[in-house]
Every structure is written in C-alpha cells, then in structure tokens.
Amino acid sequence: MLLPRHFEALAMRFVFLVRMLIAAALPLSLHALGQDASPSRSVEHRVALVVGNASYVQSPLKNPVNDARAMRDKLKRMDFDVVMRENLKARDIGGALREFRSKLRPGSIALFFYAGHGLQIRGENYLPAVDAEISSEEDVPHQSLNVNTVLNTMEDSKSGVNLVLLDACRNNPFTRGFRSGAGSGLARIQAPSGTLIHYATRPGSVAEDGDGANGTYTAALLAQIDEKGVPIEQALKRVTVRVKNATKGKQEPWMEGSLTGDFYFIITGPAQITIQPSPVDADAAAWQAAEKANTAAAYQAYLSEYPKGLYASAARVKLASLTSASEPLPAAPASPPATTRPKSETVVSEDRDTALWQQVQASATREYYETYLREFPRGKYVALARSELKRLAAQEKEQQAQLERQAWEKAQQINSEQAYQSYLAEYPKGTYAALAQAAEKKARKEATMAAAQGKLAIRDQKSVDERKGGAEKKNPNEARQAAIRELSLARLSAGEYAMGAAADDTTDEAEADEAARPQHNVKVGNFELAYYEVTVAHFRKFVDATSYLTEAERPGRTLGCHIPRSGGEFTLERSANWRAPGYAQTDSHPVVCVSWNDVQAYLHWLNGGAGPYRLPSEAEWEFAARAGTVTPRPWSDAGNFFARVFQQNKGGDPDQPPSRACRNANVADESLKKAMAWPVVHNCSDGQAFSSAGGYFGRNGFSLYDMIGNVGEWTQDCWNPNHSGAPSDARPRLGGDCSQRVVRGGSWSSTPAYIRSAARQKNPASYRASDLGFRLAKTPS
Structure with missing residues (x-):
C-alpha cells in the first residue's frame, strides 16, 4: 500500500x-572515546532555572524578561531542560524551586540565570519578587528568592556542575529606608565546591540595564557562551572583557568559586570522518x-x-x-x-x-x-501480560482509594463545612461519606457558634460614632482584604517525622516529660505557616474593623490578663489587655493577652466566615518547629546539655557554661531574673526580659521565626494528657478536654523544660496571658 x-x-x-x-554521531563518538578528559557531551543531563523579573510594583525594568527569554532559547539549543519563570511573584517562588529540584539528579549540570532587581542584607543576596512591597529589611526575606536557597537546592541534588549567572545588580529603590545592614549591589558568596557564580558586576557595585533589547551583561553572555570548544571559565572571562568594553570600564563582571572539572557549553572535535x-x-x-x-x-x-x-x-x-x-x-x-x-x-x-x-x-x-x-x-508472554493487567487494575483501584483517603484527610485537616462539602461533591458515595455528612453538620454548628460569639463581643459602633461626633464609617471587608494581603506564609512540603520526646529527652520536670510522650511517627501534608507570630499591628486591623472586645477587655469578673509578678508567678491584672500587656511593646511585637476564643473570632473575620486560615494542629506545629532536626531543641545540645546544666539552677552560676538558648530564642534568662527575680532561668542573657519584636532572633531551618520562645502559641487541638491514641497524620485532635487547648513553643518566661520542640502545655480556651499569642496556618487550595 x-x-x-x-x-x-x-x-x-x-x-x-x-x-x-x-x-554526525559516529565520528563524534569516536572522538569522545579517544580522549581521557572528556568535555561536556550530549549525554550530560542539563537543567536550567531561568527567571526574568521586570514588572515590579515599585520600580519596573525594561530588559529582564527579554534577557530571560533569549537565555532560555539559547540554553534549549544547547540541550538544557529549562524551567522558565517570567515576572515571578512571591507566592510562586517555592513552586519554581520545586520544579527545578524535581528535574535535577546526581551528576546533573545545574544552571541558574536571573535578570532583575537584586539586593543584599547582612551578607545575603535576595532577588525580589515583582509583587514585593518592601519598606524595611524585615520585608525582604519573605518576598524574595534567596540566592543561598538556590545554591542549597543544587547542592542537595548532588549535581555535578553548578553555574549561577546573576544579572541582578541593577540600581533599585528598595534600600532607601533600610538600616546600615543593607548595601547596594550584591554581596560576595562563599560558593560551595563545584559551583561557579558570575555576577554582572563587582560585588557591591551596580550594573546597567542596557539601551538595547537586552541588558549589557546578558547581551555579552548570549554572544559568548555558544562559542565552540571554550571552557566555561574562559567563556566568562571573555564576557567580562565584552562588558568592560561596552561600558568603557564602568562595569566589570565578577567570578566566584570554581569547578572540579572542565565544562563546555558546546564542544568541538576533529574533522569528521x-x-x-x-x-x-x-x-x-x-x-x-x-x-x-x-x-x-x-x-x-x-x-x-x-x-x-x-x-x-x-x-x-x-x-x-x-x-x-x-x-x-x-x-x-x-x-x-x-x-x-x-x-x-x-x-x-x-x-x-x-x-x-x-x-x-x-x-x-x-x-x-x-x-x-x-x-x-x-x-x-500472553499469560504474563494478563497477570500484569490484573495487577495494574488492582493498583489503580488502590490509587483511587488513596486519593479518596487524601481528600478525606484534607477535609479533616481544614475541618470546615466547606471542606466536607467539597469531599462529598467529589465522593458522594465514598467510603467516608457518612462521616463527612456528620462532620459537616458539626462544623456548621461550630461556625455558627463562633460567629455568634464574635457578634456578642462587638461594640455597638453606631453609638460609639455618635458619641465621637460621627466617626467616619469603616469598610470591614476592605480592611479584611488589606490584612490578608499583608500576610506572609511559608509553604512547607509534606513529610514524615518522629513527634514527641524521645526516651532520653528528659528534664527535671516529670510532668512536662510525660505530656510529650510516647514518641510516634506522623505524616504531615503540604501546608502553609506564617513566618512570624501575629503582630499587634495586624490584630489591631481586626479590632478596628469590627470594634471587637477581647475577653480581657469585657467588663465582668474575668476582666483583664495574666501578667508576671516578682518571684515567677502570673496573676490576673484587670487593667491589662492586648494593648497594654504589662510591658512596653511596639506594632512589630507579637500580640498577647488573647484567648483561644479571641483567636477563633479573629479567624472568622479574616476568612469572611469559613475559609483556609486557621490555627496549626500541634503535629503541624512541631513539624515546623523541628524543621528537620531530631534533637530536643533545634539548636545543638549534644550530651543533654540543658538537663545536665540546669536542673533547678537559679541562673547566673559562674561554674556553668553559658546556655546556647539565648543565641537562638527569647527565653527565661538573666534579663528576666534581673527584672522580675525569676527563680529558674537559662544561664545566659538574650537582652530581652519580656517579648521581643518578630524576627529579632534568627530563623529556623524552614525560615520561620520565634517557633521556640518569645510567646507561647495556641494550636487547634483539644488537650490530651499525652500522645497515646494520637493519629498518625497531622490533623488536630478534637477529642479530649476541649475546654482546654494545647499551647506550644514556650515563651520569654519559660524554663528549660519547656524550651523544647516536643514540649506541650495546656490552658483554658478563655485564658489570657502576656506571654501567650498565636501564629496563622493555612491549607493550600
């Protein structure tokens, strides 16, 4: 035919x-076989992450997207698998890195190219997202791509050659209001082994955006890197010469690091046979x-x-x-x-x-x-084929069941009427349909009660306005949307960890030890957690929009908040509340003197009813606090340092070494002992007697601040005396004593026994204290 x-x-x-x-292929193969040190060949696995940011809210640029597109096309012609992002937004940074990481494998050629704004803060380089709204240094890490994170991604993937090309030293408007910790241009980086970093100009200097379709630096790269038979180091040196000539010496690209072998973008061989x-x-x-x-x-x-x-x-x-x-x-x-x-x-x-x-x-x-x-x-092979078809059919059935289980677990994790309705819409006759229907009714009832509680606590704004002579009318929905825009949450990937205290994790407080056991494995799904504890400024937006009265502010027998007294006791002070917790605070301090009930009213407002924002479960909280560590505290404490040194120590013992805690967290320390005669403290001083502004201490391995110390944090869980009967997933425990809720993290008032990742405490849902606040969580949609 x-x-x-x-x-x-x-x-x-x-x-x-x-x-x-x-x-063409056969002679090339012969050529490759005839050489001992072979340059880059087509068998290499090449992956590139290419980002071009131009459409900035604060200071748009002309060329970066053009630069990224041209670089993408060039790299594709050289057999790179390219992950491309144009005008990268803050919420999409994690997704870009995950896709890049998923394509890398041991021995890969990994390349990162970036064009756009860049800045340095305290020696670290950040590449701001296009929707970044940066007014201070604290805004930068959560709205930018950290270059060190890219380097870590490459290193963790065990790629063989790592190349980082940064056309990110353009002059930018972000640093005008910064302190001296920020500088112009980018900072020098200690490049890991097998990594070559090339800056568009010298560290600390500013590069040109270029008059043509591409930036000056990128234009030189595009003209040079596909020259055959030129090692990467030599190619980048030629780029430097091109840029210096084009700018008449005003801009000089800079190279850091070295490779352990030779790399060529394109090789060349002898005459073909x-x-x-x-x-x-x-x-x-x-x-x-x-x-x-x-x-x-x-x-x-x-x-x-x-x-x-x-x-x-x-x-x-x-x-x-x-x-x-x-x-x-x-x-x-x-x-x-x-x-x-x-x-x-x-x-x-x-x-x-x-x-x-x-x-x-x-x-x-x-x-x-x-x-x-x-x-x-x-x-x-007919019999084998039929057998495999049966196996695959069973496998597909199990996969469908697993998908349904995941949908059910996600609904339980969100624990809202809307979440259960979504599960039932997808699996109307599913395995968990009856449970979902019951849970939906319960969630609806709880949401109605929370809304009623919030309404009972809101002042009559009309009468307040009349007394003030007719205050300007507020728009609660507009305030709520503004509050949501200001939130900054880290995206945490699913994982599994050992929750609770290990057998050798002991302190001098048996009750604290028992509450954190038994240790058990927990699988955690993807979720988001706020980088910082909710601040005074953020909570004020809720109060201003709704005229909400916290339980500490409501007239009656329980008016007030528990504040510290000399000697280590907390007692109720009727004049204390979230505005005046008994010590000086700023808008950047974590809000305190808020009950678990107050937090539910705040969440109801933030979500506009039912929605994705919530408190973390304590399993999620501990997963985030550990950030991959397995020691009692995220910082090193080999040899059970705290238990050995601080068994009912009164602090300040000159014969004992200083505690590591004060370098990592705001805890009960010499500052508190001096201010309040606190009886049991860490043998160190962190300079903060009470709470500190968010971000004062360093972040953990997941880039989260104050997970340990500063203020205790409410979780969604009802209190159970220990982990017996705890689920193997991260959903909150809603059985037990729900009049009391779990508090995690310890605080500025906490002794060593409670400055541990596994430490648990309980408080009544209506309890308020000047060392107790909260942190937001969110389940991704």
Whole structure:
C-alpha cells in the first residue's frame, strides 16, 4: 500500500535526517572515546532555572524578561531542560524551586540565570519578587528568592556542575529606608565546591540595564557562551572583557568559586570522518531518532523504512498509543502472513515478540500490555501480560482509594463545612461519606457558634460614632482584604517525622516529660505557616474593623490578663489587655493577652466566615518547629546539655557554661531574673526580659521565626494528657478536654523544660496571658 504524497515526502525527509544524524554521531563518538578528559557531551543531563523579573510594583525594568527569554532559547539549543519563570511573584517562588529540584539528579549540570532587581542584607543576596512591597529589611526575606536557597537546592541534588549567572545588580529603590545592614549591589558568596557564580558586576557595585533589547551583561553572555570548544571559565572571562568594553570600564563582571572539572557549553572535535553505517546500526539509529521525536509521523516514517525492523513491533505500539480515532494515519506496510513466512522469518517474528515484550515491560502501562495482546494474541508472554493487567487494575483501584483517603484527610485537616462539602461533591458515595455528612453538620454548628460569639463581643459602633461626633464609617471587608494581603506564609512540603520526646529527652520536670510522650511517627501534608507570630499591628486591623472586645477587655469578673509578678508567678491584672500587656511593646511585637476564643473570632473575620486560615494542629506545629532536626531543641545540645546544666539552677552560676538558648530564642534568662527575680532561668542573657519584636532572633531551618520562645502559641487541638491514641497524620485532635487547648513553643518566661520542640502545655480556651499569642496556618487550595 502506497503512502499519500505528503506522508511519503515526510518519510523520505525523516530517513534523510536519520542518515545525516548517524554520519554526525559516529565520528563524534569516536572522538569522545579517544580522549581521557572528556568535555561536556550530549549525554550530560542539563537543567536550567531561568527567571526574568521586570514588572515590579515599585520600580519596573525594561530588559529582564527579554534577557530571560533569549537565555532560555539559547540554553534549549544547547540541550538544557529549562524551567522558565517570567515576572515571578512571591507566592510562586517555592513552586519554581520545586520544579527545578524535581528535574535535577546526581551528576546533573545545574544552571541558574536571573535578570532583575537584586539586593543584599547582612551578607545575603535576595532577588525580589515583582509583587514585593518592601519598606524595611524585615520585608525582604519573605518576598524574595534567596540566592543561598538556590545554591542549597543544587547542592542537595548532588549535581555535578553548578553555574549561577546573576544579572541582578541593577540600581533599585528598595534600600532607601533600610538600616546600615543593607548595601547596594550584591554581596560576595562563599560558593560551595563545584559551583561557579558570575555576577554582572563587582560585588557591591551596580550594573546597567542596557539601551538595547537586552541588558549589557546578558547581551555579552548570549554572544559568548555558544562559542565552540571554550571552557566555561574562559567563556566568562571573555564576557567580562565584552562588558568592560561596552561600558568603557564602568562595569566589570565578577567570578566566584570554581569547578572540579572542565565544562563546555558546546564542544568541538576533529574533522569528521564519514562512515557508512551497517544496516543494524541504521535500524537502531532510525529507531532512536523516532523515539526522540516521539510523534505519530516519526514512528510511521520508521515503519515505512524498516517494516520488518528490530523495533517494528515497538513502533506499532507507540503509534497505536499516539494515534487517535479522529486522526487516522495510513497503516504501515504489513508483514507477510505467518503461514507464508519462511523459517527465517518465523525466527524474526519470535524476536519481534521478545523485542516488543521488552518494550512493554519498560513502559509497564495498561495500554502497552493491551497492545501486546492485540499484536501477539498467542505470544510467549500472553499469560504474563494478563497477570500484569490484573495487577495494574488492582493498583489503580488502590490509587483511587488513596486519593479518596487524601481528600478525606484534607477535609479533616481544614475541618470546615466547606471542606466536607467539597469531599462529598467529589465522593458522594465514598467510603467516608457518612462521616463527612456528620462532620459537616458539626462544623456548621461550630461556625455558627463562633460567629455568634464574635457578634456578642462587638461594640455597638453606631453609638460609639455618635458619641465621637460621627466617626467616619469603616469598610470591614476592605480592611479584611488589606490584612490578608499583608500576610506572609511559608509553604512547607509534606513529610514524615518522629513527634514527641524521645526516651532520653528528659528534664527535671516529670510532668512536662510525660505530656510529650510516647514518641510516634506522623505524616504531615503540604501546608502553609506564617513566618512570624501575629503582630499587634495586624490584630489591631481586626479590632478596628469590627470594634471587637477581647475577653480581657469585657467588663465582668474575668476582666483583664495574666501578667508576671516578682518571684515567677502570673496573676490576673484587670487593667491589662492586648494593648497594654504589662510591658512596653511596639506594632512589630507579637500580640498577647488573647484567648483561644479571641483567636477563633479573629479567624472568622479574616476568612469572611469559613475559609483556609486557621490555627496549626500541634503535629503541624512541631513539624515546623523541628524543621528537620531530631534533637530536643533545634539548636545543638549534644550530651543533654540543658538537663545536665540546669536542673533547678537559679541562673547566673559562674561554674556553668553559658546556655546556647539565648543565641537562638527569647527565653527565661538573666534579663528576666534581673527584672522580675525569676527563680529558674537559662544561664545566659538574650537582652530581652519580656517579648521581643518578630524576627529579632534568627530563623529556623524552614525560615520561620520565634517557633521556640518569645510567646507561647495556641494550636487547634483539644488537650490530651499525652500522645497515646494520637493519629498518625497531622490533623488536630478534637477529642479530649476541649475546654482546654494545647499551647506550644514556650515563651520569654519559660524554663528549660519547656524550651523544647516536643514540649506541650495546656490552658483554658478563655485564658489570657502576656506571654501567650498565636501564629496563622493555612491549607493550600
């Protein structure tokens, strides 16, 4: 059967291309084999993350997106798998890094190119997102891509060669209101082994955006990096010369780090020798070319040239999977019927049976096994194929069940009427449908009660305005949206960890130890957690929008908040509340003197009813606090340092070494002992007797601040005396004593026993104290 003319022409072009590829590939292979130190070759796995940020809210740029697109196209031509982001927003930074990381593997060539604004703060380089609204140094880390994070991603992936190209030293408006910790341009980085970093200009200097379609630096890169046979270091030196010449010496690119071997963007070999490939080589090369193209036309062209080739059956499988009923392709030339084949062709048929089976096993999908059975209904591997189809059917059934379990667990984690409705919409007759219906009714009742509680606590704004002479009318929804825009949450990826205190994690307080046991494994899903504890300024937006009265402010017998007294006791002070907690605070301090009930009213307002913002479960909280660590505290305390040194120490013992805690967290220390005669403190001074502004102390491994110390944090869980019967996932425990809720993290008043990742405390849901606040969590949609 003849092919239509356009397919015939296509097939001829394809075969011609295959032969040209063979002629080019074989001498290159011979050249590679003849060298001891081989430069970059096509077998390398090359991955690039390319980011161009131009559409900044505060200071847009002209060229970075053009730079990124041109670099993407150039890298693709050099066999890089490119992850591309234009005008990267803060919420998308994590996704870009995850996609980049997913493509890397040990030994990869990893490249990061960035064009846009960049700035340094305290020796770290940040690349701001285009929607960043930066007015102070504290805003930068959570609205920017940290260059060190990219380097860590490369290092963790064990890539063989790491290249970082930063056209990010343009002058920018962000640092005008910064303290002396910020500088112009970018800072020098201590590059990890096997990493080469190239800056558009010297560290601390400013680069030009360029008058043409590309920045001055990127234009030089584009002109230089595809020069054949030039090692990367030499290529970048030539880029430096180009830039210096173009700017008349005003801008000089800078290189940091070194590679452990040679890397070439494009290699070159000796004069090519034309070798006529053998028929077997030609068949294999044609098949490889068809696989690389992976189109129906390519497989059809292969079959036209090699209807009885070694890979003919595999090509038919591929063709069948790519061809749809609406786009029929002409059939490949048929092989002679089995009854008319000579003996030699029968052997070839058996070889095709085995060859196809090997292809099917390599893919291991239902479609491939079904195609094999159609192609060889009496083949040697029919029984195996049918067995595999049964296994895959069972596997698919289990996967569907797993998806349903995940949907149910997500609904439980969010624990809202809307979440259970979403599960029921997807699985109306699912395994957990009856439970979901009951949970939906319960969540609806709880939401109604929370709303009623919030309404009871809101002042009559009309009468207040009248007394003040008609205050300006507020728009609560506008205030709520503004509050949401100001939130900054870290995206934490799913993981598994050992929750609770290990057997050797002991203190002098047996009750604290018992509450944190038994240790058990917990699987945590993806979720988001605020970088900082909710601040005074943020909570004020809620109060101003609703005129809400916290429980500490409501007239009655329980008016007030518990504040510290000399000697280590907390007692109720009727004049204390979140505005006046008994010590000086600023808008950047964490809000305190708020009860768990107050937090629920705040969340109801923030969500506009039911919604994604919530308190973390205590399992989520501990996962975030540990940030991958397994020691009692996130900082090192080898040898049970605290238990050994601080068994009821009164602090200030000159014979004991200073505690590491004060370098990492705001805890009960010498400052508090001096101010309030606190009886049990850490043997150190952090300079903060009471709470400190968010971010004063360093962040943990997940870039979260004040997870340990500063103020205790409410969680969603009801109190249970220990972890017995705790679930193996991270949903909150809503059984137990729900009149009391779990508090985590310890505070500025906490003794060493409660400055631990596993430490748990309880308080009544109506309790308020000047060392107790909260942190927001969110389940991604």
